[in-house]
Amino acid sequence: MMENNKTKMQLFHRLFLPALIFIFITIYFLEVQGLDDPRDRMLITPIYWVMAAFFPIILFQEWKNWKAAKPDKKEKEEEETESYEVDAPLSKKALSFMVSIFLYLFLIEHIGFVLITIIFLPTLMWLLGTKDWKLLVFLPIIVTGALYVLFVIWLEIPLPTGILL
Amino acid sequence: MIDLQSLSEGISMLISFENFFLMIVGLTLGVILAAIPGFTGSLGIAIMLPLTFGMDPLPSLVFLLSIYTGGLYGGAITAILLNTPGSPAAVATSLDGYPMTKKGFAGRALGVAVGASSIGGFIGISVLLVIIQPLAGFALRFGPTEMFMVAVFGLTIIAALKGDSFVKTLYAGLLGILLGTIGMTSSGAIRGTFGSSELLDGIPIIPALIGLFAVSELFFLVDKGYVAKQQINRRNSLEVMDGVKRAFKYPGNILRSSTIGVFIGALPAAGSTIASLVSYNEAKRASKDPSSFGKGNEEGVVAGEAANNSSEGGALATMLVLGIPGSASAAMLLGAIIMQGWTPGPRLFIDHSDVLYGVIFSELIQEILLVVIGGAFAIIAGRIVQVPTRVLIPTIIVFALIGSFAVRNLMFDAMLVFLFGLLGWYLRKNAYPTIAVVLGLILGPLADTELLRSHQLYGEETFAMFFQRPITLILIALTILGGITPFLMEKKKQKKG
Numbered sequence: 001m002m003e004n005n006k007t008k009m010q011l012f013h014r015l016f017l018p019a020l021i022f023i024f025i026t027i028y029f030l031e032v033q034g035l036d037d038p039r040d041r042m043l044i045t046p047i048y049w050v051m052a053a054f055f056p057i058i059l060f061q062e063w064k065n066w067k068a069a070k071p072d073k074k075e076k077e078e079e080e081t082e083s084y085e086v087d088a089p090l091s092k093k094a095l096s097f098m099v100s101i102f103l104y105l106f107l108i109e110h111i112g113f114v115l116i117t118i119i120f121l122p123t124l125m126w127l128l129g130t131k132d133w134k135l136l137v138f139l140p141i142i143v144t145g146a147l148y149v150l151f152v153i154w155l156e157i158p159l160p161t162g163i164l165l
Numbered sequence: 166m167i168d169l170q171s172l173s174e175g176i177s178m179l180i181s182f183e184n185f186f187l188m189i190v191g192l193t194l195g196v197i198l199a200a201i202p203g204f205t206g207s208l209g210i211a212i213m214l215p216l217t218f219g220m221d222p223l224p225s226l227v228f229l230l231s232i233y234t235g236g237l238y239g240g241a242i243t244a245i246l247l248n249t250p251g252s253p254a255a256v257a258t259s260l261d262g263y264p265m266t267k268k269g270f271a272g273r274a275l276g277v278a279v280g281a282s283s284i285g286g287f288i289g290i291s292v293l294l295v296i297i298q299p300l301a302g303f304a305l306r307f308g309p310t311e312m313f314m315v316a317v318f319g320l321t322i323i324a325a326l327k328g329d330s331f332v333k334t335l336y337a338g339l340l341g342i343l344l345g346t347i348g349m350t351s352s353g354a355i356r357g358t359f360g361s362s363e364l365l366d367g368i369p370i371i372p373a374l375i376g377l378f379a380v381s382e383l384f385f386l387v388d389k390g391y392v393a394k395q396q397i398n399r400r401n402s403l404e405v406m407d408g409v410k411r412a413f414k415y416p417g418n419i420l421r422s423s424t425i426g427v428f429i430g431a432l433p434a435a436g437s438t439i440a441s442l443v444s445y446n447e448a449k450r451a452s453k454d455p456s457s458f459g460k461g462n463e464e465g466v467v468a469g470e471a472a473n474n475s476s477e478g479g480a481l482a483t484m485l486v487l488g489i490p491g492s493a494s495a496a497m498l499l500g501a502i503i504m505q506g507w508t509p510g511p512r513l514f515i516d517h518s519d520v521l522y523g524v525i526f527s528e529l530i531q532e533i534l535l536v537v538i539g540g541a542f543a544i545i546a547g548r549i550v551q552v553p554t555r556v557l558i559p560t561i562i563v564f565a566l567i568g569s570f571a572v573r574n575l576m577f578d579a580m581l582v583f584l585f586g587l588l589g590w591y592l593r594k595n596a597y598p599t600i601a602v603v604l605g606l607i608l609g610p611l612a613d614t615e616l617l618r619s620h621q622l623y624g625e626e627t628f629a630m631f632f633q634r635p636i637t638l639i640l641i642a643l644t645i646l647g648g649i650t651p652f653l654m655e656k657k658k659q660k661k662g
Contacts, residue, residue, distance in 0.1 A: 013595065017591055017592070018336065025340065028347075035354045037352050043342070043346060043612060044346055044356075047339050047343055051336060051340070051343075054335065054339075057332050058336060061330055061332065094385075094387045094388065097387050101583050102583065105583060113567070120559075121563065124559040124562075125559050128554070128555035130553075135556060143560055143563060147564070151567065158574070159567065
């Protein structure tokens, strides 16, 4: 039962991405059709229709590949693609990394670059497995300081100050 | 072809401690700045431009051009070590440079890159010195139909990419083109911005590149202890030197790539990125073992680096003789020339030939100095891959996000890095090549603009004009050839197999 659900999820992943892309380009295509000057959609229209023709082909290919892929063939398949990333599961580490980036970007403008980076760096390092406290303390200070000197002092590019303002 | 008197006057003006010092500082700055993801050589020139206000024309141009030269190579360092092209021109280098790092040949790849950059750049500048005027004159004959075909020709690289399926590769490439058309058109219409004013100039290429290449790679690397399983500390300097020597083993590749680089560099708006991608593709086509490209073939690194550095010669040709900047960096150099009170255009070279010959000659010296400075930096930078990912990843992600933010001072761009990172990760998980999306993103806007310009010029005759202009016809033939060659090669291989 578990195995069955797993393979169904694999099929979902295979079909989800081309479908998502197709939905996005369809919205874009429909928006562009509303433009007054036909020259503004001269390149977009033919490309959309080519992609629309490819979409069912890709769905069929993915379905065929999913059906053909049996669990005992998995190892061989990975070898053929020569890519370690295909079908690699989303690990807890990778997920927490993604979430932490999102939180960092969300909070940087509120809390400010210096404070959030000093908090973000050791937290992420710890999540990824760093246990050396010296590294957890000094590296964030060095990296944040270096970035501050490079951008704010040397290049005069203001970074978000947040609550420090 | 060369005005020897002006050249000797230029050389005598150039030889001074000040100019050599500026060359070394400029090259070092260029290499370091371009190696930071999100930064490019052109940003380095922009930052340093105000410093040259008080300088004489010769040292000012020598300094800015040194940043340019260093920047053209610098982008390759992170492209090779971390799959993060420091600049768009280093995209082609990452295709084989990063697989070389993964195989444990980071030092060699960096050495090959610096060697090829230096030789390519030297060839490009030599060509500039000799045929500056005829070359620029030919490039001026390129109208919008020719430029459109240059973009389409560049897109044939997608057909040559080896992916899970040809249709999926094309699907990804076409998505890239559509993403590249987002923003305000030259007629003032707004497309696909979904109300975001930050997208009016289109999707910024730097955050897209960093996201698709670097951040997606970090999402995969997070589960690995190290970027590569190899010991390079002790032998890295020897490997870099060995790599420099190995670059000389491919004279045909270097000559072909440099020629393509000079020519495409001379075409307005084409620039080093397209030059390196086209050269990479040609090197792959000409190779006896094209299937090894993308898996760590040093010929790929040679092609990309020789072309993007030689494109400097072409870009300078159109800039100095015609006043047309072939790239963003050339545009800023043109700004520096205007800042000196000089008027760009055909008279520029006639009125200031001695100074400009001095500037061009300084470029030859810079290419030699690049081996030393770039090589030294490569030895230090090569140690990056031995840092555990638990330390490396947090540091890189902060640099990548803040670097992208700094380009336009917009947090939106940092968010784009994250979103493109997710897109790249998901594409790769489903065996879609991210490079196809990048190619579309780079060449899509060019194709779109030039098609619009063609229509503005020729109206209903546009389609017919593509078959009436000889250069366009040649480009159409090359495009067809470029599109079908991978199929023919594959069929030939299947027959043999």
